[in-house]
Amino acid sequence: MTTISAPVVRALARPWLGGAVGIVLLLVIWAAFSTVLPSSSIVPTPWATAASVFKDFGPYYSGNLASTLGRAGWGYLWGNLAGLLVASIVLIVPRLEEIVTQLGVVSQCLPITAVGPIIILIFGGRSAAIFLAALLVFFTTMIGAILGMRAAPRAALDLVSAYGGSRFTQIRKVQLVSAVPAVFTALAIAVPGALLGAVVGEYLGGIDSGIGVALNAAQRNIDPQRVWGMSILAGLIALLGYALVSLIGRWVTPWVRRGGSH
Structure with a gap:
């Protein structure tokens, strides 16, 4: 052999x-x-799909991609800020962790296609897409931050306390530092979630441009090349966003090694 x-x-x-x-x-x-x-x-051939992307990239793909990226970016920002804020509150008041975690699980168990129409009625199309993107980001970042903060070495916390450090000193010098790798992992995982939430919000209606709108129109017109082209570009963007945030995380946390610790 x-x-x-x-x-x-x-x-x-x-x-x-x-x-x-x-x-x-x-x-x-x-x-x-x-x-x-x-x-x-x-199922169009890969070369036919590539030809469609190159041919119509300016008038068709670029505008729709830019619209979705804008909404996904805002959702990514607000969802991460909310997740980190809630995780910080849980760090200060640990008794809230169970309640916050349960609420986060409930928010993730709600079918996005069922919640989407209600959100559109409340906020309107563009804001609904941003809200759905933030919703899919929030739980991932919150849980990642909480788990990272809880992973702080007990010995380091006891050492800070032994030298007269306060609870906030423990948080600042130990727990926040320990949480950085997990937070960046969560931020990377949240990138595809933000894009998915924005696309679903666009797909449900109330918006005149975006990946979801373009996919809906291409499906109605039975244009498989554009459906596949737009879907693949969306997947590549999510993959590139994930890779970029992961690289930034590695740069920010040089002490992290596989199987090791800082």
Whole structure:
């Protein structure tokens, strides 16, 4: 049986290389579905989809993408601020953790497609898209921050207390520092959530531009190339946002190592 050399194994273990291999495999499967199977009428080829994106990027894709990114960005901002604020309150008043966590779980259990129409009636289309984006961000960031703060080493907290440090000194010098890696992980995970919330809000109506609006129109017009093109671009944007926040997190927390601590 053929064995794989150690350098090859180490190369395949690299996250970026594994992701590249996965993308190539997906493209191969996509091409097979679009050219061989009977579903080719609704699954355009990768090259046909790419041609559609390059052809209509200026008049069609760029404007809709920019609109959605704006709404997702505002939702990402407000959702993260709310999540970090609530986590900070829980840190100061630990008794509130169970209540806050339960409310957060309830907010995530509500079907977004069921809540969306109500939000649109209350806030209107654009504000509803921002609200839904913030809703999908809030819980992720709040839980990540709470777990990060709770992961502070007990010995470090006791040391600060032994030297006469107050509770706020423990929070400032130990718990907040310990929470930074977990917070950045949550911020990275929240990027796709913000984009999804904005797209769903647009898809439900009340807005004249955006990824959700473009997908809705392309589906009505039976234009699979634009449906696939817009969906893939949205996925790539979410992936790039996740990667960017993750890179910033690594830069901000250089003490973090796999399997280690600061």
